[in-house]
Amino acid sequence: MMFRSLGKVLPLYSLLLLLGFHVADAFAKPALIPSPPQVSASSYILMDATSGEVIVEHESYVQLPPASLTKMMTAYIVESEVAQGNINLYDEVPVSVKAWRTGGSKMFIKEGSKVLLEELLKGVIIQSGNDASIALSEYVAGSEDAFADIMNQQAQLLGMTNSNFMNATGLPAEGHYSSASDLAKLALAIINDFPDQYPLYSEKYFTYNNIRQPNRNRLLWRDKSVDGLKTGHTEEAGYCLVASAKRNGMRLISVVMGTNSENARAKETQKLLNYGFRYYQTHELYKAGEVLTDSQVWKGALDSFQLGLAEDVIVTIPRGQKDDLKAELKVDNVIEAPVAVGQEYGRLLVSLDGKVIVDEALVALEPVPEGGFFK
16 A cells, blocks of 8 residues: 655644654753562553553563452453343342352351342452352352353453453462453453442442451552552462552553562552653543544545544653654555545554554545546
């Protein structure tokens, strides 16, 4: 495909994008960005929740036991079923012997009783109750094994390619694993897909049957910007934490797996969050449907048509480097009618320090039918 580069100003960065350089470039101080912090964890990742870009990662695709981080998927599926109208937050869920007898962290529900689904969901998210997780899994799918099948199907839909779930709790089981990268994707889905339920992840305490238990996420007390998500621990998995925080409109998601203590998982997570907020920034460059240029069209009812983007373009870059972004439009040399809305006719390239960080399709924003005989 032949392209032509357009020497015209794009709306965001004025002459910077046209010329590719700033007049003051030769005199500007370079942004000072230190190396990422040393994190004592088997695997970790720090991701911008808005752009989806990874700021820091180490062994984030390695399959590891997720412990109670598993319950994020359990809660996600329950929330999805509620949203679809298949179940209701005010349903009374029966408690089986299996749910009641399950060891580990508990909500302390009683065998043979019925508990509001909303209360069980709180018990899973806030208190990490294994008994609540099993009760919900049985209610949704009939059995925990059947629920695990649903978990794995949902994982595939979310692009969690390094995960396999054998149960709803995260208790040790052969073949039960996930990765830091996958759990970050799951956290993002929880935040975006079910915003009405997400505040549960920031609750510090949960009381059921007159038993008050704290959320094990210590960062909820230490850092006001942290508003979720989930802790996990088994002997095999070590101490794990998926956290999210929002400061000045920027939201980050971090995952640490395999630390050696409750305090360590909080401390190592705080290192990642502080680094991301201090040295990186999210920028919305262009909006979906925004007109970036006009292009000539041959044999059409119109002489030209508008080109833009099908989706927002958002980037995460080191602070102080916004003015170093360079953009280029490449439009097809010859475009003939008919033109359909959404059809690709070129590329938008945005680079930083010579590296392309955005490569998006330029699409038609309006249709152009074929012209008549004399057009």
